[in-house]
Amino acid sequence: MRYSALRILREGLTGNKGWKPVWREPDPKPDYDVIIIGGGGHGLATAYYLAKEFGVRNVAVLEKGWIGSGNVGRNTTIIRSNYMLPGNEHFYEMSLKLWEGLEQDFNYNAMVSQRSILNLFHSDAQRDAFVRRGNAMFLAGADAELADEAQLRRELPFLDFDNARFPIKGGLYQRRGGTVRHDAVAWGYARGADSRGVDIIQNCEVTGIDVENGVVRGVQTSRGPIRARKVAMCVAGSSGRVAALAGMRLPIESHVLQAFVSEGLKPVLPGVITFGAGHFYVSQSDKGGLVFGGDIDGYNTYAQRGNLPVVEDVAEGGMAIMPIIGRARLLRSWGGVMDMSMDGSPFIDKTHIDGLYFNGGWCYGGFKATPASGYCYAHLLARDVPHPVATEMRLDRFKRGHLIDEKGQGNQPNLH
Amino acid sequence: MIINHPLLGPRDAAEFVYLGDASLIDRPDWQDPDAAEKFYEYGYLRDNPAGQHQELWYHEQGDRSWLVVTRDTLSHEITKVELARDVAKARGRDK
Amino acid sequence: MADYSLISTPPLAGTDLRFGTCRITAPADLALVSLALPLGGEDAAQKAIAKAFGTALPDIGQSAAASDGSTTLLRLGIDQGFVMFTHATPDAERVVAAKLGGAAYTTDQTDVWCALDVTGPDCRRALERICPIDLHPDAFTIGSLARTTMEHLGVIVIRTDTDSFRLLSASSSAQSFLHAVETSFANVM
């Protein structure tokens, strides 16, 4: 069923009774060409691109709960490609370009809204680092704009310019950055994959990975065994648990990132704003809620919840940068489990087991990567070679000493 | 979270700084023939269990002791708190 | 050589604030010297300390007055304590080192810290606004101490009497520290 204004009109006039399921609810078949473990944004995107771009349609996406129940359903919806290092920037810029055409591509309005992202800086050293970053973005074909304090005063008069502990000296914009209605991304990809023959199987937990003589044969699930030529892990947040089924230790720790939304307000913020001297970033959803967050809690956890110190730290950052939000109320807080990798950058790679693939380590930045991650993972699964923009996202890079460490924090995941 | 410090009693985890898996105590020998591999595993690979986890916390806003905390990463329940120096010594790091 | 002389200007000198029946003052000429117990030499150090001050280095989280009452020993960690006494000249470390004869490592901490004495019946109600430690008299008896954090500042809090506390914090952030303590009293009084 193609979605359009006309379709809405027709359905509206007939009591909205003609809408069809957005995806089927098939039972698992005995075997597939590719099994994707994880029905989150990345897994569904992988299935979508496998079917659409690489002609691989005998695919199952196995989801333990409901689709989109992982981090695609609990992030702060930001998209951007303001990275600096070659191993990252091409990839994220490809992702941003895919976002820009996504809705027409999969005929679903995910509300891709390029209302800009701004990273504030507060010292000369931070400015220098942002200039370096902005220039790297340009060299990779992305957009960047350096704004001085005077420009920001004009554009964002509500920031605390005059009484701030760490004065705002300027910022780096990426005007093409912005936000996307996160759940809709999962639904749009699911719909697109399903319509191309992919089986999306919810409430199907993978409990084992079958390996014979170093070759993957399929998976054991809560709905019985399923055979497959290739098995693709795509479970960021639970990577440690799923990889353990194949006996793998990963350069990843699981951490919780809390996120927050305020009550609905009439428009306050034009785009995404990130506070460089505190731990705070914020945007406003189309519904009017201020969506904000900060640092991860910082300790290993698989519990999708955090603790008070970080809640307060984030609010402090918010009040320090924009004291107009003092009387806005926090409505809801939640936590998502992050695959925090050892250099803050992800993995899209084969494993030491033939036919078993790994996609994870997205830290708190996986949402914006969804289209490119799906595309590149599909490329790897279909052709067994990495996509040109994802050649560095290898599991063995630490052994080789090739780090993709944007923040320069080293092998301590909770600092990335 | 509350960490029941073995010397000071219960303290808010906000007083502490977290480092990571207590395997970081087991720094390999630089002269081991497999030193490169062992340091790579030491530095980069983690069990990252969903369950009992031994981990290092530093009481920075307190007595400056490093602790090994045994905590469940699913429930956050803490079952044991030890001084890291005692753990390190017990693991033979007395040199 | 020209005659130059240096004038002492400790950061909180002269502080004397009143909030109802409560008072915030900065003790004058407070000297602090840290003690570190040598590994393997803990017993010898303890003996030397007991001999020098007439009292043993107390348990962690406790303070003890020296036999002559002029000095207080604070036990901050497993191998660390502070000697706190009134002493105007900048040689406190030498004074303590001389008493211990090398049995413990000593470091002058006088200028690392600034101090505030807070007294009065509403002290606890005010400190409740910044101090995460339970200062209930049953939980934090006279002589108890704790090193913790208040308003992003490291602080050592010592109960000196039923309604009296001494607070030590880093000297460089003395003004922010005073502001934090003062605001707490202003907010509850």
Added chain:
Amino acid sequence: MSQINRIDGGQIDRSKLLSFTFNGREMHGHPGDTLASALLANGQILVGRSFKYHRPRGILTAGSEEPNALVQLRSGARQEPNTRATVTELFDGLTATSQNHRGPLEFDLMAVTDFASPFLSAGFYYKTFMWPRAFWEKLYEPAIRSSAGLGRLSMQDDPDHYDKGFLHCDLLVIGAGPSGLAAALTAARSGARVILADEDFTPGGRLNSETLSVDNMAGADWARMAVAELASLPNVRLMTRTTVYGAYDHGTYGALERCTDHLADSGGKPRQVLWRIYSKRAVLAAGATERPIAFGNNDRPGVMMASAVRTYVNRFGVAPGKQVAVFTNNDDGWRTAADLAARGVSVVAIIDSRDKPAVCDVPGARHIRGAAVKDTVGRKALKSVTLTDGQVIPTDCLAVSGGWNPNVHLTCHQRGRPNWRDDLQAFVPGDSLPVGMQVAGAANGAMTLGAALAEGHAQAARQLDALGLTAKGSAPQAEDEPRDCAGFWHVKESAKRAWVDLQNDVTVKDIKQANREGFRSVELLKRYTTMGMATDQGKTSNIAGLAILAEDAGKPIPEVGTTIFRPPYTPIPIGALAGRARGKDFRPYRLTPSHKWASENGATFVEVGNWLRAQWYARPGEQGWRDSVDREALQTRQSVGICDVTTLGKIDIQGRDAAEFLNRVYSNAFLKLPVGKVRYGLMLREDGIAYDDGTTARMSENHYVMTTTTANAVLVFRRLEFARQCLWPGLDVHLISTTDGWAQFAVAGPNARNLLRKVVDEAHDLSNEGFPFMACGEVTVCGGMPARLFRISFSGELAYEVAVPARYGNSMMDVLMEAGREFDAVPYGTEALGVMRIEKGHAAGNELNGQTTALNLGLGGMVSQKKDCIGQTLSKRPEMNRDDAIRLVGFRPVDRSKKLIAGSHFITKGDEAIMDNDQGWMSSVAYSPSLGHSIGLGFIKRGHERMGEIVRAMSPVHDTEMEVEIVSAHFIDPEGDRLRG
């Protein structure tokens, strides 16, 4: 008398009249009123508009679960959007306005959306607004955004201030209703330290709204007595206006106390206090929330919760209607009818969905059995209801009771899931409660007063037992009222839209459509329809919504499950969560010892971490900062300059094994550093990346003083403690920070020795032989003042650092300047310091950025291969030692008049300017007054082999590029003659 709906009775103080305005209309109420009760008293039925369809909305509830009656409270900078009228205490002078409408509340222009509702069904926006692509951001989205949202921020800084605090207790009792009061009394009488917190301004919970008796007294009187007893006990802290909003790990709870919100003026005190409560045990006695029933046009103003109607009548002395009808599926709804009748309010009918006899006798009311309301009439105020059998009943207030949902929220904050109880037709707390928590009363499914009181007592006794205390006293006594309830969620006969989420306009049809489209998990339902995502977090809608989903999907309710309950229980102002940390108080300031001197001598300060440092010292006549900085750098190189360098971290290291320890934490050798000498040291992270650099001085055999960079002082200390305690606990080494203890000054320049000669006491030999480069020692200055002297140089000049106890630091700055007068000594700030270090090619924060190795920095030789040190092994990994690795070198513009830009990227001449050809970047730049042009440090591939090459330095963010020449990073005195002189 404007309070047309005021009746006798209630807990309001009629002796005082309070004035307030709603949408500019002046009204009156009394102390004890909420804004909602006062609005009702004044006959204001229409109070707001819904989110999506802008439907007229009236007051639904009398508590914090209110979805409809949201107002903008106060005005000016204190304007507070989305404020629930139902929990806003009335004060004299209160102003409130309705929100989310264009034009007057009564004639909202946006109400046209209601007519388009067939086309705005669940998820309609995902299916359209896609063409043409550019229209989304330019047209559709702005339109959606401006009509979305509810209230408005003032866009001014919040003028109020907030505080935080920490509380400790044996037992935290959450909720001061009957079970909470019973629990608190039992615990308090037993000597436990008790905190009793309640969100209301009058403790008592439902006792204040009911006509039930406890211990043979009126319930409200009993509550007052209990509160008085608790207030008299020293071991009890009674906190009203305090919402415990979140249950966190290990017995930690978040609570918000509203201190001055009920006052016209805060009197300068904090508006609210955010408490972190550390409890050994907790009893959750949060009560229950009555739920509506969905039927056609059930959203009209005048349709209210039955319990709320009872509250307004009993507690506030307000009759929400003149001819009230009751629609119920349970016995409790009958009490509303009975109470109203007893107070003389006319009850026209009791419509009970169950076909069972009357629960009690209600004079004047028709009992209509086995029927339901299927539609209502009255756009801005209810006029009549239509029943399933077609009969129309005129009424201006329909009291609806769909049963009660226990407030299980806090039991689920740690991911516990509630259990379904068929007998209650409700979810009750599950088996996995937060550690230390027990639940009592209605929150636990004890739905009658007698049971709630008994359970409050029993749960307190259980917790006391766990605390090692013995419970004293017995449970207060009350009768158990009838409480039968049917599972009846919506009226199937309704053809009209039936609302489930009143604020977000989610109807039964939307839920059915979501199910049809495959959004069958309750979480997907929520996300697709937005049910339960409004400001009330679905307190009145979620359970009904999932029950309807279950019915539509043919599943039992427990199989559908609930969405996740997340903190906060009720919304918390962001200002309160931040507390005092805003503006200048966001983080503490650290001041250098010479701060006062600097501020009196023209310094401009800069934030360096938490430190404020002098950036430069302007002199009269200087046109800009460059004038000052150039002068300071030049004068230092020509004569002598003085800089407060106290901010560098100082760590006192003592112990028999201190040398061995240093040898393991620094990459270069430290075992053989003689006493009286300083050595430059490089520290790596264990992953082989350069971490920090500084100097360490050996003061005596077992005593070292280490300096770190300002930025890393705390981090290096932490890492050293890790090495000491976790890696090598067998070493005798002790660490203590002395950063703040010593005021340390760099005295640099050809006249540095001459200047210091005047300050350092004569006994000390400062000659080049007596105190050579890299010497250190304890000295005295100014006639006996103990000091430390280090002959180290960051500027590349003959230089010393001299340290005195910090309390003498301000005076020391004075003395040094006075002694330097004959040399025209200058104080210099961080800018000149930076200029001089770039001139000397020293790496600083921009180079030690956590991404660079010793090799990259040109310090590869400092990583000893003869010993172990932190980072040694991993620094040898192949890709960190590539031939084409970046190297730190110097740069100068080919056109010397040009200004280099830090952050520029290098492209080899002739190559296309794309990332694949990126050769490196410029890390630091400065104008060198000594050289008369701009200079820079930067990393470029194989830089050390490319001296003299000209490359492009590109800064597209500045829309500029220039040619630069690769040169040695040592711009000045490359041989280092000056610093050894």
